[in-house]
Amino acid sequence: MNTKLIFLLLLINQLAFSQQEIPLYNGKPEGSEDWYWKEDVSEQNVWDTKIVYNVVEPSLTAFIPPYYLATGTAVIIAPGGALHALSIDSEGIDVAKWLQSKGVAAFVLKYRLAHSKTDDPAKEVMEKKTMVEDATKVAPLAMADGLAAIQYVREHAKELDIDPNKIGLIGFSAGGALTMNVAYNANQENRPNFIAPIYAWDVGQIGETIPKDTTPIFVAVAADDPLQLMPHSLDIYQKWTKAGQPSELHIYQNGGHGFGMRVNNLPSDTWYERFGEWLHALGYLKKMYPNKYEKQYGQDAIAKGKKEQIRQMQTDYAQLERYQFANEQLDPPKTNEDRVIFLGNSITEAWVNVDSTFFAKHNFIGRGISGQTSPHLLLRFRQDVIDLQPKAVVLHIGTNDIAENTGPYQADFTMSNIQSMVDLAKANQINVILAAVLPATKFEWNRKLGDRSAMIVDLNHRLKTYADQENIPFVDYHSAMKNEQNGMNKDIAEDGVHPTTKGYQIMKELVLPIILKTLN
Numbered sequence: 001m002n003t004k005l006i007f008l009l010l011l012i013n014q015l016a017f018s019q020q021e022i023p024l025y026n027g028k029p030e031g032s033e034d035w036y037w038k039e040d041v042s043e044q045n046v047w048d049t050k051i052v053y054n055v056v057e058p059s060l061t062a063f064i065p066p067y068y069l070a071t072g073t074a075v076i077i078a079p080g081g082a083l084h085a086l087s088i089d090s091e092g093i094d095v096a097k098w099l100q101s102k103g104v105a106a107f108v109l110k111y112r113l114a115h116s117k118t119d120d121p122a123k124e125v126m127e128k129k130t131m132v133e134d135a136t137k138v139a140p141l142a143m144a145d146g147l148a149a150i151q152y153v154r155e156h157a158k159e160l161d162i163d164p165n166k167i168g169l170i171g172f173s174a175g176g177a178l179t180m181n182v183a184y185n186a187n188q189e190n191r192p193n194f195i196a197p198i199y200a201w202d203v204g205q206i207g208e209t210i211p212k213d214t215t216p217i218f219v220a221v222a223a224d225d226p227l228q229l230m231p232h233s234l235d236i237y238q239k240w241t242k243a244g245q246p247s248e249l250h251i252y253q254n255g256g257h258g259f260g261m262r263v264n265n266l267p268s269d270t271w272y273e274r275f276g277e278w279l280h281a282l283g284y285l286k287k288m289y290p291n292k293y294e295k296q297y298g299q300d301a302i303a304k305g306k307k308e309q310i311r312q313m314q315t316d317y318a319q320l321e322r323y324q325f326a327n328e329q330l331d332p333p334k335t336n337e338d339r340v341i342f343l344g345n346s347i348t349e350a351w352v353n354v355d356s357t358f359f360a361k362h363n364f365i366g367r368g369i370s371g372q373t374s375p376h377l378l379l380r381f382r383q384d385v386i387d388l389q390p391k392a393v394v395l396h397i398g399t400n401d402i403a404e405n406t407g408p409y410q411a412d413f414t415m416s417n418i419q420s421m422v423d424l425a426k427a428n429q430i431n432v433i434l435a436a437v438l439p440a441t442k443f444e445w446n447r448k449l450g451d452r453s454a455m456i457v458d459l460n461h462r463l464k465t466y467a468d469q470e471n472i473p474f475v476d477y478h479s480a481m482k483n484e485q486n487g488m489n490k491d492i493a494e495d496g497v498h499p500t501t502k503g504y505q506i507m508k509e510l511v512l513p514i515i516l517k518t519l520n
Helices: 003-017 089-101 121-127 131-155 174-185 230-242 267-281 292-297 299-315 324-329 346-354 356-362 374-379 411-427 444-449 453-470 477-481 501-519
Strands: 021-023 040-042 051-053 059-063 074-078 085-087 105-110 167-172 194-198 217-222 247-252 340-344 364-368 392-396 431-435
Touching: 051 121, 059 089, 059 131, 074 089, 074 131, 074 174, 085 089, 085 121, 089 105, 105 131, 131 167, 131 174, 167 174, 174 194, 217 230, 217 267, 230 247, 247 267, 292 299, 292 444, 340 346, 346 356, 346 364, 346 501, 356 364, 356 501, 374 411, 392 411, 392 501, 411 431, 411 453, 431 453, 431 501, 453 477, 477 501
Parallel strands: 074 105, 074 167, 167 194, 194 217, 217 247, 340 364, 340 392, 392 431
Antiparallel strands: 021 059, 040 051, 051 085, 059 105
């Protein structure tokens, strides 16, 4: 089976399950056969959040990541709500979407709850004298739903593109109590591989047997929890540590109860980032289908490079330092010297390295920088072109604009940057040669974009039209290098974007005659 077909099947599965509500049982499960009430939602309540109540038929809502992010890890999320309701957004869906963005398949669990007799379950919980008693009675049913959820995901791991040995359970408050009950009572079929009780409630505990199998735990709670759950969380952590289980504990000075994914402008707001770091450290965020560069250099190296790129953009957006020293070493051109600058991105930068003889022989100077877009080139146009006093500049940019390296692609914006550079060149008596964007169907470093070959064709049409209007020479790399899919074959560009030696040879044969004609 070829790679494209595999990814097509994965995409079909993702579309089939993503944000689909999956029933855990066929009809009403054992223990609640006589429940006659119906599930409902409360939007306005004293908890100030959307809550679901009167769950009769437990379910999972799936949030499946795209294949290019998929890690094979799954996390089932049990929202809190005193076993009378579910804080479905801040302790459910919002958590799921964050995990999904990290490549984790997330499943929001709706588990069985104590019966709410009014349409304001939050107020009812606050006033109910039998609240703890009713929660304790329903705890075994909620635990059964948690066990069923893990078993479902494990049994359907293949079609969900999940590793059956990388299934975790995270729960908040009453969902944290459910999480612990599941961990204490699971068998091999429904055992979570890791757990995360977040400000776990101390009501309705069933058993206390620590799993014999390795089951890492992540615990988070606020010291000022009004339900005084910090000691309970600390006790869980100490039990796990004493049993020799991998354990991590975060106690925040402030945060209260139920902080979930809410923004309170407190350190507890970032608990989920610590959770992500913990998952990464345990190897749960390693991609199943890394791109070419992640395979070559490793995911951590690429992630580190992205952080460095962000830092670079904050300190020297256009990377003016890149050629600053080299520019200072260049003497002003002699009277009859035909100096030509090649300005562009990694395609230009790599060309100098692949065929340095070509550049040296013709007094061509490469000023390409990997990853750059048209605004970068515009910002450094004076330093890397005008100040070097060339007779001509070969302007080749657009690939990374379309790949959205610095934000959403807007063809008019890219063209305006190119036109501004042409205006600057003309004002300084520098001849301009515009080059077509090379063919490409996808960008390995940003696979979420899909096929953008049509956008490249459109931008090249704009460039050619503009060049004709301004009487500017145009080098049509695209027509000479494209295949039937408007991409490039591997012999010309192994990764579909950056030319091989053969690809650069084609480009050289196209651009050199135009340069010589322009100079003469």
